[in-house]
Amino acid sequence: MTLANRPTILTGDRTTGPLHLGHYIGSLRARVQLQHEARQFLLLADTQALTDNVGRHQKVTENVIEVALDYLAVGIDPAKSTILIQSQVPELAELSQYLLNLVTVARLERNPTIKDEIRLRGFERDIPAGFLTYPVSQAADITAFQATHVPVGDDQLPMIEQTNELVRRFNNIVDRQVLVECEAVLSPVTRLPGIDGKAKMSKSLGNAITLGATADEITRAVNNMYTDPKHLRVSDPGQVEGNVVFAFLDAFEPDAAQVDELKAQYRRGGLGDSVVKRVLNERLQSLLEPIRARRREYEDDRAEVLAILRSGTARAREVAGATLSEVKRALGLTYFEA
Template identity: 40%
Template sequence: MDVVVTGMRSTGELHIGHLVGVIDNLKKLQETYKSYFFIADLHVLTTNYEHTEDFKKNRVSVMLDWLASGVDPNKATLFIQSKVPAHTYLHLLLSMIVPVSWLERNPTVKEMIRDLDLKENASYGLLGYPVLMASDIILYKAKYVPVGKDQLPHLEMTREMVRRFNYLYGELFVEPQALLTEFPYVPGIDGKKMSKSLENDIKISDTEEDTTKKIMKAVTDPQKIKLHDKGHPEVCNVFTYHKIFNKEEVNDIERECRSGELGCVACKRNLANKLNEYLRPIREKREQLKNEIDKVEDIFEEGSKAASLVANATLEEALTKMNLK
């Protein structure tokens, strides 16, 4: 069976954008491939190295969100990156052969330094994160990595590292292929990209009351001011949510919005009910898992041990190829 690998940084509680953009995809992948899904906690340090006080809490939060949403440890190997030391060992080996120029041309690093105003505080770890990312993938000889089109350059850098290693020391690693995935765009309640840091997100773990309050504050069509004004759903955040979470009624909502029959307040209330209905079983499962936290952590502990067996075997092959064994 073909292998697929993907990870998620544990920076805090996940929101509905993660749910439909990432977690739903993990659930599909686990049915088709030999899947390795990991919590990329080491990658968090590339930008949050000064603030590790919530490190463990955030890691557990991702565990709960994954399991409650249907990611299945019986169908995929679920593990924590930092508990598989082979990731950091191979990262070191690859860093010896990767030209600095490859890393300096990475547009994502430049954007992160600019957006986070890091300037001279940008760390070696941030510059070299593509090397760690490559290690994450090739240790499991993954054939596929799920990515959006904007992430193709990142994957190509991994492929370049594989080609360089194989050229220098002999064939070992697999060049991973992109498994192109269309991630539904879920805007924040203010219309910007949904983000915890912008406080415009709706978390999986939010209460139904909190979810309703956030929906009622959501930005809508700026031209629909009065109750019976004709709306333009294509520019409305609330309608975007309806398309994802209320597919049965979305055509009627679009028609009634355009005609002026449906007001924004009623539209938001309808959405809040539908979204809470959609999230209710996930939230109930999450609460149940919170009361079984030892069991949850054991799942990822066992998954980390299983991942280590595979990763260590590949690392031994790499060390042998490099005449370090």
């Protein structure tokens, strides 16, 4: 595949906390591979994080470095992937402003992802305007870099749909192909449950295992995982469906035959939760120990991490600036051009 034919990838994370295993299985693992196959932009979405963190801005900005450390620790190579800070690319905010004119409040309120997030946060009708327009901001991020593919979880598919709606509407209005539609790239495991089994994994819900978790923290989390409450004795048949330990084994154990054998034994009876948890703990320890070690190396040189972010953001501004210039030219906002 030539450089010109490589797809362009845009992905990122809100900087509200360190990344966890849900992020890893949902997209981080794929991003490490994609950087060898595509032109990839990784966005640290601090501006979007501020939309529902009023008064907690310090946490948002501090976590820019934490998320960057997680990127580098899992194997993102800044020579192959462009890591940028959203708030430091003003072109994104300007493009958002133009796209906001192409969507109604009613359409934003119908977005299933936004509806779920509003309900989760208990906003009811007291919705911050910035949060309601989150899909437009995300569309600006995607289109500014002419992204053709966006790795997402299945809960983000409505955001991709809305992005493409805005792309088509803009191109139709200006009667030329300026912005590019994108395609969602789904992970085989699109959502990882929290260790409590009650919701998707989330740092804010306290049911996550972070990528920087210590060996002891991993063990405690695995031991506290929700299994089958009716599986009281080793000899009892157990239920695999809804059992968080098996959900994690499906996601992280590459030996599918071993997992299938454990499931069959668990369903028959004769396999205790402690044994299955021990298998999972060993797998997670093996996965996270090298990530944790690389993270410590980068933590010792935060100046280098900032230099990586500064360089990536500068490259991103060049690309976003070129797209914005085309958008403004299409809209006739070129008063001083010769």
